[in-house]
Amino acid sequence: MRSKVSIVGAGAVGLYLAYKLASDGIDVTIYDGKRNIRDRSDTASGILSKRGLERFKIDYSAALLNELDGVVIHVNRKTMKVKAAEPRAVVLDRGIFAEILMGMAEDAGAEVLLGKRLGKEKIAEMIMDNESVLVGADGAVSAVASAAGFDGIREYVLTYKAVFDGMSIEDCGSAELFFSKSFAHRFFGWTVPYSGSALEIGLGISDSAKTSSKTAFSRFINEEVKDKIGMARPIGEHASMIPISRRKKTVKENVVLVGDAAGQTKSTTGGGLIFGMACADIAAKSITAHLRKGAKLSAYERMWRSRYGLDLRLHDALHAYYSNFYGSFGFFIGMAETIGLDRFFGRYGDMDSPSLMIKRFFTRSV
Ligand SMILES: Cc1cc2nc3c(=O)[nH]c(=O)nc-3n(C[C@H](O)[C@H](O)[C@H](O)COP(=O)(O)OP(=O)(O)OC[C@H]3O[C@@H](n4cnc5c(N)ncnc54)[C@H](O)[C@@H]3O)c2cc1C
Numbered sequence: 001m002r003s004k005v006s007i008v009g010a011g012a013v014g015l016y017l018a019y020k021l022a023s024d025g026i027d028v029t030i031y032d033g034k035r036n037i038r039d040r041s042d043t044a045s046g047i048l049s050k051r052g053l054e055r056f057k058i059d060y061s062a063a064l065l066n067e068l069d070g071v072v073i074h075v076n077r078k079t080m081k082v083k084a085a086e087p088r089a090v091v092l093d094r095g096i097f098a099e100i101l102m103g104m105a106e107d108a109g110a111e112v113l114l115g116k117r118l119g120k121e122k123i124a125e126m127i128m129d130n131e132s133v134l135v136g137a138d139g140a141v142s143a144v145a146s147a148a149g150f151d152g153i154r155e156y157v158l159t160y161k162a163v164f165d166g167m168s169i170e171d172c173g174s175a176e177l178f179f180s181k182s183f184a185h186r187f188f189g190w191t192v193p194y195s196g197s198a199l200e201i202g203l204g205i206s207d208s209a210k211t212s213s214k215t216a217f218s219r220f221i222n223e224e225v226k227d228k229i230g231m232a233r234p235i236g237e238h239a240s241m242i243p244i245s246r247r248k249k250t251v252k253e254n255v256v257l258v259g260d261a262a263g264q265t266k267s268t269t270g271g272g273l274i275f276g277m278a279c280a281d282i283a284a285k286s287i288t289a290h291l292r293k294g295a296k297l298s299a300y301e302r303m304w305r306s307r308y309g310l311d312l313r314l315h316d317a318l319h320a321y322y323s324n325f326y327g328s329f330g331f332f333i334g335m336a337e338t339i340g341l342d343r344f345f346g347r348y349g350d351m352d353s354p355s356l357m358i359k360r361f362f363t364r365s366v
Pocket residue numbers: 008009010011012013014031032033034042043045046047048116117118119137138139140143159160161202240241242258259260261265270271272273274276
């Protein structure tokens with residue numbers, strides 16, 4: 001009978017899972033290669049919906065950089081501005097957020113081992129250990145997934161981003177998204193204000209693009225945001241990647257995948273924190289039932305797909321639409337004010353759950 005859990009990867013998803021398991025009284029150890037939990041410079045900030053975050057009951061106030069109540073969408077020089085009555089999303093410092101989650105996991109009794117990057121051989125040894133459940137929470141290029149022989153991820157987005165300080169930002173409550181075939185193949189460029197003077201500028205392109213993310217980023221800066229930056233200089237530039245398709249399977253014998261390792265992100269935006277942590281919640285319940293009552297681990301696979309499958313498929317459909325039909329997407333964005341699309345999103349927009357948004361649309365007058 002298995003009795004303990006080893007988690008590879010102390011990102012937000014792995015740490016939240018460790019916290020949930022330890023709170024259930026499970027013996028859990030989590031390993032990460034980084035020496036300092038705050039060391040996450042490639043994804044320094046994260047935008048999360050307030051509604052999505054609420055359910056996890058995490059006091060994230062120490063990590064709060066900014067609150068957003070608006071978004072401006074640009075497609076082929078057409079623009080839609082959406083403003084909500086109150087802030088809908090938060091911008092968090094990811095390093096401090098990870099520190100908060102690590103504190104919660106340790107307080108609940110989890111053992112967190114930093115500076116422990118596990119190589120292929122060690123992971124293969126852990127897979128063979130029938131006494132424990134092994135969780136791959138090791139991000140976009142998961143060593144656990146490849147060592148255990150899981151199918152690959154079909155599509156990744158390659159990102160490049162920089163933070164510019166010393167600016168004067170006109171509307172520090174709005175993020176901006178820029179869609180264009182010219183610089184953002186199958187994804188988009190973005191600006192996210194951290195405050196009235198610091199702005200994150202980033203870009204993602206599909207890994208099927210015939211250019212590098214850095215070259216595409218320079219083109220984005222020149223075509224769209226040069227004037228905003230003025231004389232400000234970047235304080236740190238980073239390249240990274242996000243999976244935007246799910247693995248066919250996320251459970252194999254005693255091995256479970258969660259978060260980016262499983263491809264649990266929204267293909268429209270690449271956002272993976274809320275979905276990953278929501279799936280970690282389900283993983284914690286399934287692993288606990290497996291260890292305590294001998295339930296099958298495959299329940300996790302069934303439960304997360306049935307709970308979030310519809311929303312993830314709707315994200316896939318929206319992503320396929322905007323990345324293949326720029327002309328028609330630009331037309332709708334240009335017509336937004338006339339047809340009331342901006343007011344609809346301002347009132348009912350939900351960055352996590354398109355199905356809830358559709359439901360609200362049809363029931364709004366009730
Ligand atoms: C530029 C960029 C911007 C983003 N913005 C947002 C956003 O605004 N909102 C949002 O929701 N999502 C965003 N995302 C996506 C989000 O970062 C991921 O979905 C999220 O980090 C997934 O968390 P995770 O814990 O699964 O993986 P990760 O955060 O990638 O953590 C994996 C951990 O595993 C460790 N690790 C890897 N291999 C090993 C090994 N062999 N041994 C030990 N440790 C190992 C790594 O050090 C790392 O700490 C963004 C991603 C990028 C690249």
